Amino acid sequence: MSGLMICSRILPVKQIASPTQVEVFFDADDIIVSKTDLKGRITYANKVFTDICGYSEAELIGQPHSIVRHPDMPRCVFKLLWDTLAEGREIFAYVKNMTRRGDFYWVFAHVTPSFDAAKQVVGYHSNRRVPDRRVISALAPVYAELSEVEKRHRNGKDGLAAGTQHLLDFVKAKNVPYDQLVFSL
Numbered sequence: 001m002s003g004l005m006i007c008s009r010i011l012p013v014k015q016i017a018s019p020t021q022v023e024v025f026f027d028a029d030d031i032i033v034s035k036t037d038l039k040g041r042i043t044y045a046n047k048v049f050t051d052i053c054g055y056s057e058a059e060l061i062g063q064p065h066s067i068v069r070h071p072d073m074p075r076c077v078f079k080l081l082w083d084t085l086a087e088g089r090e091i092f093a094y095v096k097n098m099t100r101r102g103d104f105y106w107v108f109a110h111v112t113p114s115f116d117a118a119k120q121v122v123g124y125h126s127n128r129r130v131p132d133r134r135v136i137s138a139l140a141p142v143y144a145e146l147s148e149v150e151k152r153h154r155n156g157k158d159g160l161a162a163g164t165q166h167l168l169d170f171v172k173a174k175n176v177p178y179d180q181l182v183f184s185l
């Protein structure tokens, strides 16, 4: 019995759920809020977040934010997110996330560095609102294409580079910066 208890304690929190085709929603008045440390490990999660993702606050704290990562999300979008944060800038992005059960929910995320009094970045903060369905309709095929481009390469690094180039080309063709692109789709 003690063996089982030890096992359950060391098991990772993330359930190995397969993605379902079920979309779940949160209210237009609600904001999903989380904060992370510099490595993207969750340090704060509000109730809207715990309610929608299905993990308790205790389960989320200390976990990497990729705990809600959906496999449909292209890796290059997260590279853009981290590159932007590394420059000390905020970013707006549409993100498809996965709940503990494998269901999905789309968010319109604003992610920003948190600064201390000495203007040093001490972590990151994200507020997510209900997304615009028209933007999701426009972006979902683009994300699918980016994932496809990434998977064409056997080497992960090459795939990420190819996806990033594809994303930059797409943004360039639209003639607006990525953070404004999501507002103009």
Ligand SMILES: Cc1cc2nc3c(=O)[nH]c(=O)nc-3n(C[C@H](O)[C@H](O)[C@H](O)COP(=O)(O)O)c2cc1C
Residues within 6 Å of the ligand: 034, 035, 036, 040, 064, 065, 066, 067, 068, 069, 070, 073, 078, 081, 095, 097, 111, 112, 124, 125, 126
């Ligand atoms: C403040 C903050 C919020 C984030 N929110 C999400 C999120 O909601 N969903 C997500 O998949 N990744 C989010 N990320 C990005 C993750 O840290 C991670 O880069 C991403 O899930 C890809 O993970 P992987 O590189 O392990 O595949 C967030 C990062 C930060 C700093």
